[in-house]
Amino acid sequence: MLILECPYCGVTGEETEFHGGGEAHIKRFGPGSSDDDFHDYLFTRENPFGVHFERWRHVSGCGKWFHAARCTKTLEVFGTYSAQTTEPPSDLRAAISDKRPGWTWREFS
Amino acid sequence: MSDHVTSALAGAAFDGFVQLREAGACGMITLRGDFSSAVFQKAVGEVAEGAGVPKTRQITTAGDSAVAWMSPDELLIMCPHAEAPARAAALAQALSGEHALAVNVSDARAVFDLTGAGSREVLAKLCPVDFAPGAFKQGEIRRTRMAQVAAAVWMTGPDSFRVVCFRSVAAYVFGLLQASAQPGSEVGVFADT
Numbered sequence: 001m002l003i004l005e006c007p008y009c010g011v012t013g014e015e016t017e018f019h020g021g022g023e024a025h026i027k028r029f030g031p032g033s034s035d036d037d038f039h040d041y042l043f044t045r046e047n048p049f050g051v052h053f054e055r056w057r058h059v060s061g062c063g064k065w066f067h068a069a070r071c072t073k074t075l076e077v078f079g080t081y082s083a084q085t086t087e088p089p090s091d092l093r094a095a096i097s098d099k100r101p102g103w104t105w106r107e108f109s
Numbered sequence: 110m111s112d113h114v115t116s117a118l119a120g121a122a123f124d125g126f127v128q129l130r131e132a133g134a135c136g137m138i139t140l141r142g143d144f145s146s147a148v149f150q151k152a153v154g155e156v157a158e159g160a161g162v163p164k165t166r167q168i169t170t171a172g173d174s175a176v177a178w179m180s181p182d183e184l185l186i187m188c189p190h191a192e193a194p195a196r197a198a199a200l201a202q203a204l205s206g207e208h209a210l211a212v213n214v215s216d217a218r219a220v221f222d223l224t225g226a227g228s229r230e231v232l233a234k235l236c237p238v239d240f241a242p243g244a245f246k247q248g249e250i251r252r253t254r255m256a257q258v259a260a261a262v263w264m265t266g267p268d269s270f271r272v273v274c275f276r277s278v279a280a281y282v283f284g285l286l287q288a289s290a291q292p293g294s295e296v297g298v299f300a301d302t
Binding site: 009010011 | 165166179180181183237238251252253254259260
């Protein structure tokens with residue numbers, strides 16, 4: 001069971017009040033991109049045993065989308081942050097580094 | 110039209126270890142916009158008898174009106190059912206230059222009242238929310254999940270709650286509350302607090 005805090009309404013709720021929205025920070029490759037880029041955009045996903053970044057929606061609450069950083073190994077939630085960003089905030093990345101030294105996820109570390 | 114209005118369950122009632130009543134037709138206006146705008150705040154105050162824009166997860170009341178915080182850009186304004194169309198129109202007029210939207214959604218939802226000392230417990234059985242007296246207080250609104258459906262809950266008095274859900278699931282939510290309030294099913298978890 002995950003306990004997530006919605007960064008928009010401040011509610012700390014358990015996972016069934018939210019809905020997972022898959023992997024975070026996926027860069028879109030649309031018309032004009034190469035077939036490989038488009039293929040990766042559609043199908044290639046991380047599947048880490050450890051630090052992971054996801055999108056979640058506070059579906060039974062304020063209805064807003066947000067991002068969450070968590071560990072798939074221990075189910076620890078490192079933090080949640082705004083959906084209006086293309087990368088994890090630096091303070092959250094530093095906090096993860098304190099707990100999981102040497103972590104990497106895509107181009108982030 | 111207003112004299113033909115019926116609420117979702119026509120005033121269904123149940124007396125368990127708390128009293129459960131369907132509250133009847135309630136005027137509701139969904140308002141979306143920028144809460145920080147002075148024009149927006151003024152318009153809300155004028156249409157809600159002075160009840161201001163609530164803080165995050167709060168509900169403000171004045172006279173027959175209430176303003177509930179639904180999300181960072183959405184308010185729910187409650188008023189007598191017959192006044193909702195005029196108030197929605199007044200809001201739309203006052204916000205004509207703003208990036209905002211006011212819609213009368215009075216018939217979209219069902220409203221229930223819970224009254225009695227065990228009300229906190231009836232809700233705590235159904236929602237993943239801490240309803241302990243120190244954790245959930247009057248003036249707060251909580252949108253959450255009630256068993257399988259979305260609902261919103263706030264306190265109308267020290268021992269009374271109002272529950273709002275979508276009209277399409279009114280019978281389901283009434284059934285849930287009825288089962289949760291069944292005499293003999295008291296747990297007494299908040300009895301000492």
